[in-house]
Amino acid sequence: xxxxxxxxxxxxxxxxxxxxxxxxxxxxxxxxxxxxxxxxxxxxxxxxxxxxxxxxxxxxxxxxxxxxxxxxxxxxxxxxxxxxxxxxxxxxxxxxxxxxxxxxxxxxxxxxxxxxxxxxxxxxxxxxxxxxxxxxxxxxxxxxxxxxxxxxxxxxxxxxxxxxxxxxxxxxxxxxxxxxxxxxxxxxxxxxxxxxxxxxxxxxxxxxxxxxxxxxxxxxxxxxxxxxxxxxxxxxxxxxxxxxxxxxxxxxxxxxxxxxxxxxxxxxxxxxxxxxxxxxxxxxxxxxxxxxxxxxxxxxxxxxxxxxxxxxxxxxxxxxxxxxxxxxxxxxxxxxxxxxxxxxxxxxxxxxxxxxxxxxxxxxxxxxxxxxxxxxxxxxxxxxxxxxxxxxxxxxxxxxxxxxxxxxx
Numbered sequence: 001x002x003x004x005x006x007x008x009x010x011x012x013x014x015x016x017x018x019x020x021x022x023x024x025x026x027x028x029x030x031x032x033x034x035x036x037x038x039x040x041x042x043x044x045x046x047x048x049x050x051x052x053x054x055x056x057x058x059x060x061x062x063x064x065x066x067x068x069x070x071x072x073x074x075x076x077x078x079x080x081x082x083x084x085x086x087x088x089x090x091x092x093x094x095x096x097x098x099x100x101x102x103x104x105x106x107x108x109x110x111x112x113x114x115x116x117x118x119x120x121x122x123x124x125x126x127x128x129x130x131x132x133x134x135x136x137x138x139x140x141x142x143x144x145x146x147x148x149x150x151x152x153x154x155x156x157x158x159x160x161x162x163x164x165x166x167x168x169x170x171x172x173x174x175x176x177x178x179x180x181x182x183x184x185x186x187x188x189x190x191x192x193x194x195x196x197x198x199x200x201x202x203x204x205x206x207x208x209x210x211x212x213x214x215x216x217x218x219x220x221x222x223x224x225x226x227x228x229x230x231x232x233x234x235x236x237x238x239x240x241x242x243x244x245x246x247x248x249x250x251x252x253x254x255x256x257x258x259x260x261x262x263x264x265x266x267x268x269x270x271x272x273x274x275x276x277x278x279x280x281x282x283x284x285x286x287x288x289x290x291x292x293x294x295x296x297x298x299x300x301x302x303x304x305x306x307x308x309x310x311x312x313x314x315x316x317x318x319x320x321x322x323x324x325x326x327x328x329x330x331x332x333x334x335x336x337x338x339x340x341x342x343x344x345x346x347x348x349x350x351x352x353x354x355x356x357x358x359x360x361x362x363x364x365x366x367x368x369x370x371x372x373x374x375x376x377x378x379x380x381x382x383x384x385x386x387x388x389x390x391x392x393x394x395x396x397x398x399x400x401x402x403x404x405x406x407x408x409x
Contacts, residue, residue, distance in 0.1 A: 067213035079103035119168035218284035
């Protein structure tokens with residue numbers, strides 16, 4: 001009875017005590033884990049050497065195509081419209097010297113004949129007066145030996161007849177001019193923009209009969225800001241050709257033209273504070289062009305312009321994100337320390353920033369983002385890291401050297 005009670009109560013207690021002893025022995029005999037020092041690495045950055053490179057800036061602008069010459073043609077004489085040229089319609093193309101309008105000429109032919117008759121009469125009277133003067137001189141010499149007076153030789157009468165001849169010649173010239181002016185001719189190669197008359201209509205002197213544009217040269221008025229004007233030397237641009245590239249969509253296709261920057265208007269616009277430069281395009285309607293792809297540049301077309309600078313400048317070209325808000329960039333010196341350098345920015349766009357000073361050729365500029373940078377911050381470059389395989393071999397060699405030293409004290 002007693003043995004059964006001991007087996008039920010004492011045996012489990014003995015088992016528990018043995019487990020506690022064994023666990024304590026195992027805990028005390030366990031080796032502590034090997035502690036390795038925590039390695040703090042410097043911040044990894046991506047840096048590249050920079051050098052100056054030639055840069056030619058372009059200035060973007062836009063404007064409308066306008067004619068260099070636009071004229072309101074007027075009638076210099078009055079009369080009824082007798083005929084109109086076939087090209088004298090809106091959109092009609094004509095050449096210099098073409099007759100656009102003819103006014104009724106009957107009255108002017110009559111005036112011309114009258115002027116010719118007056119000239120013939122004046123000429124005959126002059127010849128008659130010359131003959132009278134010779135007769136008067138001969139009669140005077142036969143009667144008197146003294147010098148005859150001018151009135152006796154009829155010289156005043158002769159001068160009067162000579163003046164009448166000149167007046168008649170002037171009337172004849174005016175009659176011819178008025179007759180020629182009944183034909184209104186084109187002063188240059190151009191296109192008709194507006195016509196204000198029609199057949200049978202009476203036109204008075206000075207009345208505007210139509211408006212025409214010259215097609216030999218077109219101009220584009222390009223607004224340029226004062227900052228962009230620094231990259232364009234107009235004195236040099238006048239001598240260079242093809243320094244403006246124009247583009248526009250015509251009939252759904254992107255077309256290109258070449259223009260010359262010839263001048264500026266010389267006065268800043270009061271409203272938007274820009275100065276307007278004038279670019280010229282020769283033969284915009286391609287009247288004399290032999291190119292099959294020569295699309296006409298019509299007046300009124302809106303075009304985008306890219307103006308090339310006059311010279312190349314040696315500058316540092318960096319990505320736009322490298323430049324900080326205070327116009328500084330981050331560089332790395334030989335000791336792998338971060339250096340904050342202020343730079344001189346000439347120009348910047350959405351992609352690049354152009355720097356003229358503050359950097360040296362071959363200097364390492366940080367291209368990656370650095371959070372909270374400060375002067376003297378230690379950094380490392382990708383090439384400074386030791387490859388993993390090589391690092392493992394170095395650690396293994398160090399371990400073998402330690403064991404050898406322990407074996408041979």
